[in-house]
Amino acid sequence: MIWRVAPWMSVLAVVVAWQVLAASGAVTPFMLPGPGVVAERIWTDLASGELAQNLSRTLYRALSGFAIAAAAGIGLGVLIARSRAARWLFDPLISVGFPMPKIAFLPIITLWLGFYDVAKISMIVFDSIFPVVTATVAGAIGVERELLWSARSVGASERETLREVVLPAALPEILTGLQVALPIALIVCIVTEMKMGGIGLGGAMITASRFADSPGVFAGIVEIAIAGYVLVKLMALARRRLLVWHREALAPTTV
Amino acid sequence: MSGAAQISIQGVSHTYRPPRGREVLALDDVSLDIAAREFVALLGPSGCGKSTLLYLLGGFLPTERGAIRVEGVPVVGPGPDRGIVFQHFALFPWKTVRGNVLYGLGKQQLERGERERRAQTYIDLVGLTGFEESYPAQLSGGMKQRAALARTLAIDPKILLMDEPFGALDAQTRSLMQSELLAIWQRSPKTVLFVTHDVQEAVLLAQRVVVMSARPGRVKAVVQTGVDRTDPHILKSKAFVEKVDEVWGLVRDEALKAQAERGR
Amino acid sequence: MRRVLRYLPIALVAAAWEATVRLGWISPEVLPPPTEVLAAGWKLMRAGDLWANTAASLWRAGAGLALAVVVGSALGVLMAWWRPVDALVSPLVEMLYPMPKSALIPITVLWLGFGDGSKILLIFLGCMLPVTIGAYNGARSSEQTLVWSARSLGASRIGVLRDVVLPSALPELANGVRTALALSFVLLVSSELIVARSGLGYLIGFLGEGGVYDAMFAVVLIVAFLGFFADRAYQAAVKRVLAWRE
Numbered sequence: 162m163i164w165r166v167a168p169w170m171s172v173l174a175v176v177v178a179w180q181v182l183a184a185s186g187a188v189t190p191f192m193l194p195g196p197g198v199v200a201e202r203i204w205t206d207l208a209s210g211e212l213a214q215n216l217s218r219t220l221y222r223a224l225s226g227f228a229i230a231a232a233a234g235i236g237l238g239v240l241i242a243r244s245r246a247a248r249w250l251f252d253p254l255i256s257v258g259f260p261m262p263k264i265a266f267l268p269i270i271t272l273w274l275g276f277y278d279v280a281k282i283s284m285i286v287f288d289s290i291f292p293v294v295t296a297t298v299a300g301a302i303g304v305e306r307e308l309l310w311s312a313r314s315v316g317a318s319e320r321e322t323l324r325e326v327v328l329p330a331a332l333p334e335i336l337t338g339l340q341v342a343l344p345i346a347l348i349v350c351i352v353t354e355m356k357m358g359g360i361g362l363g364g365a366m367i368t369a370s371r372f373a374d375s376p377g378v379f380a381g382i383v384e385i386a387i388a389g390y391v392l393v394k395l396m397a398l399a400r401r402r403l404l405v406w407h408r409e410a411l412a413p414t415t416v
Numbered sequence: 417m418s419g420a421a422q423i424s425i426q427g428v429s430h431t432y433r434p435p436r437g438r439e440v441l442a443l444d445d446v447s448l449d450i451a452a453r454e455f456v457a458l459l460g461p462s463g464c465g466k467s468t469l470l471y472l473l474g475g476f477l478p479t480e481r482g483a484i485r486v487e488g489v490p491v492v493g494p495g496p497d498r499g500i501v502f503q504h505f506a507l508f509p510w511k512t513v514r515g516n517v518l519y520g521l522g523k524q525q526l527e528r529g530e531r532e533r534r535a536q537t538y539i540d541l542v543g544l545t546g547f548e549e550s551y552p553a554q555l556s557g558g559m560k561q562r563a564a565l566a567r568t569l570a571i572d573p574k575i576l577l578m579d580e581p582f583g584a585l586d587a588q589t590r591s592l593m594q595s596e597l598l599a600i601w602q603r604s605p606k607t608v609l610f611v612t613h614d615v616q617e618a619v620l621l622a623q624r625v626v627v628m629s630a631r632p633g634r635v636k637a638v639v640q641t642g643v644d645r646t647d648p649h650i651l652k653s654k655a656f657v658e659k660v661d662e663v664w665g666l667v668r669d670e671a672l673k674a675q676a677e678r679g680r
Numbered sequence: 681m682r683r684v685l686r687y688l689p690i691a692l693v694a695a696a697w698e699a700t701v702r703l704g705w706i707s708p709e710v711l712p713p714p715t716e717v718l719a720a721g722w723k724l725m726r727a728g729d730l731w732a733n734t735a736a737s738l739w740r741a742g743a744g745l746a747l748a749v750v751v752g753s754a755l756g757v758l759m760a761w762w763r764p765v766d767a768l769v770s771p772l773v774e775m776l777y778p779m780p781k782s783a784l785i786p787i788t789v790l791w792l793g794f795g796d797g798s799k800i801l802l803i804f805l806g807c808m809l810p811v812t813i814g815a816y817n818g819a820r821s822s823e824q825t826l827v828w829s830a831r832s833l834g835a836s837r838i839g840v841l842r843d844v845v846l847p848s849a850l851p852e853l854a855n856g857v858r859t860a861l862a863l864s865f866v867l868l869v870s871s872e873l874i875v876a877r878s879g880l881g882y883l884i885g886f887l888g889e890g891g892v893y894d895a896m897f898a899v900v901l902i903v904a905f906l907g908f909f910a911d912r913a914y915q916a917a918v919k920r921v922l923a924w925r926e
Binding site: 305306307308310311312313314315316317321325326329330332405406407 | 471474475476493494495496498499500502504506508509510511519520523524551552553564567568571
């Protein structure tokens with residue numbers, strides 16, 4: 162028998178189980194508000210514009226941080242790949258920094274940069290840049306030398322080779338790094354917002370929890386989950402578009 | 417014609433220094449002269465340094481000991497006068513066939529229309545008409561090699577460096593490509609330095625075969641092939657078979673030596 | 681020796697740090713020099729606050745992670761082994777993957793308050809995902825030929841599971857656990873920074889609010905390096921256990 166279950170069916174199953182559990186009386190409505198209550202709350206927030214305000218602020222911070230981390234990370238990664246000195250300097254810093262819970266540095270960043278967006282975005286950049294750099298270095302170093310030599314052989318300069326061969330060749334790995342960095346940017350954004358409060362999905366959720374507003378908290382979880390899912394899907398789509406030449410392996414036209 | 421060689425390799429030695437491990441002497445005092453438009457094969461067992469010599473001539477590796485000159489000028493780096501074709505094609509996977517061929521043309525000072533025209537000419541020449549918009553991942557091995565060839569020929573280099581270009585192809589495709597390469601060379605003769613470990617291929621394609629010793633590579637012998645390439649049954653002709661036998665005799669000891677060294 | 685030299689740039693950064701403050705380029709308020717940070721850290725250790733909070737943090741992370749590893753591996757293997765479970769749960773895993781696990785902080789607090797329970801639950805829920813994925817991928821990757829060999833030698837289904845699938849799954853599972861380990865630290869620190877009354881994250885916030893920046897820096901670095909050393913120790917341990925891989 163073929164067990165093919167469409168994603169929405171899984172979600173439906175979860176919602177149904179949720180409803181059953183909530184209605185059963187085994188847990189209080191406070192601990193587990195029913196799906197209907199949560200959906201209603203999301204709707205209210207949407208209608209009042211509050212959801213749009215929080216969501217847009219969160220996305221603004223997360224995506225700004227991500228974009229900066231991407232640009233700086235790729236630049237730094239290429240530098241490290243090409244310069245032995247840079248590699249010697251940065252390799253231990255990155256390898257030590259990678260497994261550190263960098264969120265621990267948030268109070269320091271707050272001390273230096275205050276409580277506004279600059280601080281939040283800086284924290285996001287600090288956390289997200291690591292996977293971008295490691296992926297870029299791996300991709301740039303792994304470029305086959307025959308590709309580089311072919312370019313030089315037809316007259317490309319070192320600079321041109323970097324731009325026209327190294328970067329495109331490293332693109333699959335770089336994109337993988339970016340795909341890892343994006344969820345990190347979102348997570349860090351939410352945490353900083355929770356710490357500092359105010360506008361934003363994280364801030365709204367922590368406020369809700371302070372007021373023991375459990376439908377608000379659950380609504381926040383659903384909203385963030387959907388935002389995260391959409392972003393990741395968009396990123397995957399972008400990857401497919403950019404790497405169309407990679408995927409052509411699936412459609413041979415041999416003679 | 418002064419008779420001076422187009423390519424002059426004098427007393428060249430090369431040592432590989434891997435970041436970890438011992439140094440390896442790849443080439444030991446190699447000297448060789450190649451005339452313009454000559455087709456020369458570099459033949460030898462694996463590890464004999466024949467590819468290394470090619471890379472030195474191409475300017476991809478620095479010449480540390482000895483001198484390599486092209487038309488009197490020392491080689492200091494890669495350049496469009498010495499085109500290269502690799503065993504694994506080295507096509508830019510993110511560019512189409514046309515994109516790949518246009519890449520080198522783009523580095524020459526040509527105007528757009530001329531670039532496109534030349535690209536198409538060479539794509540047609542190698543028999544890839546109709547596949548201009550295909551990506552390398554969509555092509556078979558033989559087609560990829562044709563595309564690589566077109567890319568290199570399009571910039572019209574004086575010298576063609578070929579590093580076991582048909583090594584990654586199946587026997588039938590290889591055979592086809594050999595005939596086509598000969599045809600192209602006969603139509604627009606260039607100097608060709610062709611690296612291979614296949615004795616038959618060397619004798620079939622080249623006017624002169626340079627047999628190299630096992631590592632460290634030295635020139636063991638140079639053989640004029642003198643076979644009639646217009647003969648459609650050349651592979652069965654007595655002259656050809658005898659020549660292959662002769663060259664194989666020279667290579668065999670080196671091949672055994674190379675194998676023993678690998679086992680160590 | 682070479683190992684030590686490799687980390688030299690870090691010493692250089694520390695030296696540069698000390699220098700910029702001593703030279704007066706940066707105020708020691710904002711960036712206490714390493715020497716003062718070390719002194720403050722030492723004082724904290726002597727005073728005992730550090731140990732109590734460290735113990736609380738490690739207990740939370742450890743418990744949450746252990747639960748996640750046990751439940752997550754079981755779930756992952758189950759998914760790989762039984763298609764209906766896979767069909768139902770896979771889409772959920774895929775959907776929950778991009779969700780920021782830290783979004784669960786408020787709900788765990790709502791349920792279990794500011795104490796240990798909420799942190800353990802948070803870490804358990806958050807870390808389950810990478811472990812499950814690792815176990816799942818690992819279990820699926822066990823080669824068909826190995827399974828068939830075992831069956832033909834007379835192994836039962838359960839036997840195959842125990843003797844072939846589980847060992848083959850270990851490398852990927854180990855990878856998943858490594859990710860979970862790092863995540864556990866992140867979730868621990870995040871939740872302790874925001875909603876706690878004890879623990880290292882709480883201590884950082886407490887010192888920061890009190891203006892005791894040199895001690896705050898000390899604890900931040902301690903936490904950061906704890907995460908680093910945990911990862912290194914884990915990798916060393918895994919290497920030992922998976923020595924047969926080479």
